[in-house]
Amino acid sequence: MKRLENKTAVITGAAGGLGKYVSILFAEEGANLAICDVNEEKLLEVKEICESKGAKVFAKAFDLTNFNKANTFVDESATKYGNFDILVNLAIAIKTPHSFMDHDLATLDESYQTGLVSTWNMMKFSFPYLQNKGGKIINFGSGAGYNGEEGYAAYAAIKEGIRGLYRVVAREWGKYNINVNILCPGAITDSIKNYLEAMPESNLDPKILGFKETVIGRYGDAYEDIAPVVLFLSTEDSRHITGQTFYVDGGAIINA
Template identity: 30%
Template sequence: MGRLAGKTALVTGGGQGVGRGIALALAAQGAAVAITGRTERTLKDTAAEIAGRGGRALIVVGDVGERDDVDRMVARTVGEFGRLDVLVNNAQSSVQRALEQTSYADVELAYRSGPLAVFHAMQAALPHLRASRGSVVNLGSSAAVQGEATFAAYAMAKEAIRGLTRVAAREWGRYGIRVNVVCPAALSPAAEEFFAAHPEKAERVLSAIPLGRMGDPERDVGRAVAALVSDDMAYLTGATLMLEGGRTLIG
């Protein structure tokens, strides 16, 4: 049956990488999962994998940077499955440049697809999460926590998401809704492409991880998210979990 049997989850950016891993792990624990994104092909692939394992999946093509699309994602999920218990805000677009080269357009892209998308999704989901006393997981990043060079727009967006998460945790606790952040380090297609282009950076990153490896999107990140949104973690809210094998230690 799984610890999430009878529950419904919505995962943005669920067609590949960490989002795909989270969607697969939630489905493995019994949740019906709606996955959203801009590329229908990757969404179909993830949905087919979930169905092949005996789970239930819905795909909704759309752009989290568009408020109408976000509203439609939530409405389709509830229309198909009848409820919403878990919202995972994973989707994020950004470009990587030195601070002095970062443009307003770069920042706007990161904010529209990041904190504004999270803000819109949380507002759209709130009535349904109140009914289910559900859980929200927002994706942050150690690049923002640590202030890594060349991540100006991305770091701004991700730390804005963490701030929004803490506010929501305080305001929505009275509804029984938990809101947390996870900062993962996993071998998504984007991470693999970046490391292939910057092998020296990849070596430095791996050497800084006490567990000695990058995480697996499903086994290391997805299963942790599944545990986080389950009743096993019912007393945790407003937290930032660094799922990075010990690379970033914060107090």
């Protein structure tokens, strides 16, 4: 039996990066999917891939900062499948790194709206559907926040805000059998490639971009290294785990 058979997952930020590969792995593991992203073209590509794996997929392109559209998406997802079991919050806008003094309030607000506000809203909208049956919520932080990586002031601040939020929600919703955890991935090869392509003139290497070396000697792969941990946190194997931060970074951050 597939690990997510008869389960439905709502996934934000599903058009690329981690969201794409989490969606694909969930499809392979038997989940029904409700996926969203602002990039409609790439979202539909992910929908097609997941359907080729045998999954039922409801895909909707919209800006998660639009309160009414986000709420409608959750309601439509629950209506289509009769309810849902898993919420994975991956959406956030991220810019190429630049110093704190070069950040402006518009950059901070973009990270705030697409990251913290969207995560806040999606959890609130999902609660009525999970309250009576339990479920899994997986949010995403970042080592950039925990470790204070140079160049990521807005992104790091918002990711730490999400970490503060999820701990409160984990405490409040534990009595409803809702597990709320957060995953902090390290550098993944897709992200490094995207950054370097965005700044070809700089000839930057991953370390200069703030991507820490790992103790196992390689950067992570979104599908093979990160998505399986999201899968674990979405199954009953993790039913006694809540309010925890998982650093999936090859040992880039090791806490004593």
